[in-house]
Amino acid sequence: MTIDEILDNIHPLPAASKQTIKQYITAVSYPRGHILFQADRIKMTVYFIKKGFVRAYAHQGDHEVTFWFGKEGEPVISMKSYVESQKGYEDVELLEDCELYELNATDLQRLFQEDIHIANWGRRFAEQELIRTEERLISRQFRTATDRYKELLKENPDLVQRVALGHIASYLGITQVSLSRIRAEIR
Amino acid sequence: MTIDEILDNIHPLPAASKQTIKQYITAVSYPRGHILFQADRIKMTVYFIKKGFVRAYAHQGDHEVTFWFGKEGEPVISMKSYVESQKGYEDVELLEDCELYELNATDLQRLFQEDIHIANWGRRFAEQELIRTEERLISRQFRTATDRYKELLKENPDLVQRVALGHIASYLGITQVSLSRIRAEIR
DNA sequence: CCTATTATTTATCATTTGTAAAATTTTTCT
């Protein structure tokens, strides 16, 4: 997925504005296991996934709880950093070797003040993250772990193949044993 | 809480821009029980609570599940309507007689195209809703019902007094019986 | 102030989910 597609997909930009924003975007690659964001650090960076899988997780006492998976075409931010320049909850880890587009959020904030099209692009970006986040909340509040697992299987069959079951179980809010039981039932 | 305070609290606006936006805002009052948003209707309106309590809930089979409470100073939107002009999940009901500020989102969208300060105000508005929504998700995913009830008690003691326990229980994702057990334990 | 209604708590039992450990399967490395 190209950076043009990703940018336009969020909100179409006039050619000049798109050129402006693209000046601040670079392509980067990191290996599986690389930590993109750390819970205890503010990092004013926006990534877009060109290729690969990513997960966000938080430390909960002795174990870690995965609460987001990201795939090709999706943005990766630490919301608290991006929005409030504060530390967030999460580490973000690459689940496989990834190609990413990188954009410094401080540069972006300056562009928001200078270009109304970029300001509205940034608004749409936040709005779309808002909808995604609400959907995750609704899914969590209204669907059973079994249903949510089935949905994950359907939407991201490759992810379920490649990611450790423990991560998926914590994402679903259940133990790995329970997830095994679910898998046994729907087989 | 005045509309000026609410607007500036989201993001400071130059006097001219604030005047522009205020032209589209009206003060309205509705009685307890009034339905502000309906799940099956698109409603392009933004409200801000001047005074009162509000809840959002969705129908889950035969019973309803409350998933948000709003109080003085907070915005009330149907996110799917506001962001995507689509039907959302929720009904929004006034829990007591309320005074509200009302703003047509279609007008607002036009202003976004015309005034960069208002565009950035709209961006900050979405970003703040994003942080709020993420916090709700994190709270749900990482804290026990008991902890979340204690937090609700602390943050909104008056709400816990005035709202039916069934609503609070469904908000916490447990049954009313379980909530009664929790209350008995922490007493 | 009393009664009817509604809301909340308590009790009992069934079901679900978790914990811990063992068994099995899959993956990795030589």
Add this chain to the structure above:
DNA sequence: AGAAAAATTTTACAAATGATAAATAATAGG
């Protein structure tokens, strides 16, 4: 291919939660 390591599933039991119904408490209307 075969051994070692890691991941997943299964088992047995304990703990937590839900469902239902009964008991108690709170609220509203006359």
